[in-house]
Amino acid sequence: MNPFYFGPSDRPLFGLxxxxxxxxxxxxxxxxxxxxxxxxxxxxxxxxxxxxxLNRAGFHVLRFxxxxxxxSAGQGVDARVSTWIEDVGWAIEELQDTAMVDxxxxxxxxxxxxxxxxxxxxxxxxxxxxxxxxVVSGAAYLDDRLGTPRPTGVVGIEGYPFSDVLRAEMDEVxxxxxxxxxxxxxxxxxxxxxxxxxxxxxxxxxxGHRAGYRxxxxxxxxxxxxxxxxxxxxxxxxxxxxxxxxxGRAS
Amino acid sequence: MRERALSFGxxxxxxxxxxxxxxxxxxxxxxxxxxxxxxxxxxxxxRMYVRIARALAELGFASFRFDFSGIGDSEVRKxxxxxxxxxxxxxxxxxxxxxxxxxxxSFVVGGLCSGADGAFWTALEDSRxxxxxxxxxxxxxxxxxxxxxxxxxxxxxxxxxxxxxxxLPEVGTTERDEEQFVKPEYRRVFPPREVxxxxxxxxxERDVEMFxxxxxxxxxxxxxxxxxxxxxxxxxxxxxxxxxxxSHTVTDLEHQDRLLRDLTxxxxxxxxxxxxxxxx
Numbered sequence: 234m235n236p237f238y239f240g241p242s243d244r245p246l247f248g249l250x251x252x253x254x255x256x257x258x259x260x261x262x263x264x265x266x267x268x269x270x271x272x273x274x275x276x277x278x279x280x281x282x283x284x285x286x287l288n289r290a291g292f293h294v295l296r297f298x299x300x301x302x303x304x305s306a307g308q309g310v311d312a313r314v315s316t317w318i319e320d321v322g323w324a325i326e327e328l329q330d331t332a333m334v335d336x337x338x339x340x341x342x343x344x345x346x347x348x349x350x351x352x353x354x355x356x357x358x359x360x361x362x363x364x365x366x367x368v369v370s371g372a373a374y375l376d377d378r379l380g381t382p383r384p385t386g387v388v389g390i391e392g393y394p395f396s397d398v399l400r401a402e403m404d405e406v407x408x409x410x411x412x413x414x415x416x417x418x419x420x421x422x423x424x425x426x427x428x429x430x431x432x433x434x435x436x437x438x439x440x441g442h443r444a445g446y447r448x449x450x451x452x453x454x455x456x457x458x459x460x461x462x463x464x465x466x467x468x469x470x471x472x473x474x475x476x477x478x479x480x481g482r483a484s
Numbered sequence: 485m486r487e488r489a490l491s492f493g494x495x496x497x498x499x500x501x502x503x504x505x506x507x508x509x510x511x512x513x514x515x516x517x518x519x520x521x522x523x524x525x526x527x528x529x530x531r532m533y534v535r536i537a538r539a540l541a542e543l544g545f546a547s548f549r550f551d552f553s554g555i556g557d558s559e560v561r562k563x564x565x566x567x568x569x570x571x572x573x574x575x576x577x578x579x580x581x582x583x584x585x586x587x588x589x590s591f592v593v594g595g596l597c598s599g600a601d602g603a604f605w606t607a608l609e610d611s612r613x614x615x616x617x618x619x620x621x622x623x624x625x626x627x628x629x630x631x632x633x634x635x636x637x638x639x640x641x642x643x644x645x646x647x648x649x650x651x652l653p654e655v656g657t658t659e660r661d662e663e664q665f666v667k668p669e670y671r672r673v674f675p676p677r678e679v680x681x682x683x684x685x686x687x688x689e690r691d692v693e694m695f696x697x698x699x700x701x702x703x704x705x706x707x708x709x710x711x712x713x714x715x716x717x718x719x720x721x722x723x724x725x726x727x728x729x730x731s732h733t734v735t736d737l738e739h740q741d742r743l744l745r746d747l748t749x750x751x752x753x754x755x756x757x758x759x760x761x762x763x764x
Contacts, residue, residue, distance in 0.1 A: 234491065234496065234498070234557070234559070236489035236490065236491060236498050236557065237489050238487065238488070238489055245487070247489055247500070249498070249557055271530075274524055274525070274527070274529070277525050277556065278523060278666055281556075281557065302531070303527050303531070303534075304487070304489065304500050304526070304527060304534065306487070308535075309531060387737065389735065389736060389737040391530075391735055392529060392530030392531075392733060392734065392735035392736075392737075392740070393530060393531065394737055451664060452664050452665075463523075463665040463666060463667050463668065464523050464665065464666040465664060465665055466664060466665065466666055467664055468664060
């Protein structure tokens with residue numbers, strides 16, 4: 234395990250790189266993209282589990298914190314979607330250098346899935362993208378978390394600041410419009426079916442992608458605080474992600 | 485300010501060292517160590533530990549936030565030491581690391597909830613600790629607590645009805661799939677009041693500085709002076725803040741600012757006082 238900082242010198246990003254378990258030859262390299270806000274804290278344990286199991290399945294793994302989140306540089310009030318998308322690009326290059334591979338796969342959860350999809354546009358070095366419970370519409374996400382009419386200024390969502398600028402950028406994000414032109418194999422894995430997901434899948438289909446869509450029922454809601462202070466680890470989805478990446482590599 | 489990611493100690497624990505800019509460090513100042521709360525990783529609830537570390541660096545303090553084994557990014561230990569023992573053992577390993585790598589010989593330890601508990605027990609075990617800060621520390625009901633809690637209800641018929649309802653078994657509670665959740669290893673049990681009182685007296689005798697921040701979600705705490713009423717020996721020796729509207733994990737942005745302001749204010753005051761004493 235190697236914790237380190239990487240990326241631009243004016244905003245170092247925290248990353249944690251772990252190698253595939255020996256003696257199996259490396260099956261590939263996977264970049265894990267966390268959710269944001271309170272969902273980041275709730276998902277951390279699940280990501281660690283996913284990281285460990287991917288290493289056992291033969292994958293090198295990098296997970297990292299976007300600017301203004303976790304241990305990376307920057308204050309929460311300065312967070313920007315546009316910077317986060319750049320950060321995913323930095324992390325892809327860091328993973329390629331560290332793991333000494335040309336191509337990588339991306340796995341993202343919630344906003345992490347959305348950022349992974351947006352960052353992959355125009356790249357030719359991404360094999361697979363697994364979108365886990367993606368945020369399809371930034372506007373719908375904000376409506377759900379803040380209600381309408383929306384407040385103004387810096388707003389706290391479960392302890393994390395969301396500035397006007399960040400919310401305006403989130404409002405503009407819609408995978409159905411911006412996340413279909415992707416040069417990679419796409420799998421969407423969700424705990425619960427929804428119309429937004431199916432619309433996104435239709436968009437991918439129209440764009441010529443034969444994207445996989447799996448509903449893997451899981452308890453819990455990333456937006457909900459667990460009343461017992463426990464960590465949610467949806468084992469079935471985690472296993473499904475590993476199978477998907479392993480299958481993609483074998484084919 | 486500079487931040488470094490590292491792993492340290494026999495268990496390869498993962499931590500972040502935050503240091504002031506070269507030339508801005510306070511000479512001889514203690515280094516701060518923040519301890520995980522529950523299973524939340526080292527960034528802390530609402531990323532508060534990161535904000536605290538960076539605010540302290542602005543004041544000239546180095547600080548270190550790390551994950552206990554099995555929490556956050558740190559691996560699970562191969563031995564079978566309980567979480568309570570690990571609080572002390574691994575915090576001391578962090579101190580040992582900072583002592584050898586950075587030449588620091590005194591420390592301020594603290595955290596929220598279980599982090600507060602770990603800070604208290606470590607301070608009792610290790611004389612290098614010169615300051616302790618705790619969010620929602622061990623607390624105990626007093627007469628004034630009971631008056632504040634129960635007196636309004638005694639005269640309120642609605643409260644009586646609610647009291648009866650809450651004693652009835654819940655209907656329709658959905659069961660969850662326990663295999664999909666990981667429980668925190670540490671289940672918080674408050675030690676007897678006398679044990680904590682004795683510990684606080686020991687810390688006071690050692691001249692350990694103390695800062696307590698109580699939120700409104702600690703069921704056993706409901707007025708500002710409760711801690712001093714419970715442990716009168718601390719009067720004049722500890723700073724105590726109580727924010728009734730504050731949630732346990734300090735989610736309100738204004739409360740976060742208040743915590744940061746009060747905590748760094750305490751750091752600045754006691755450091756200046758100690759420097760003045762040292763200078764004669």
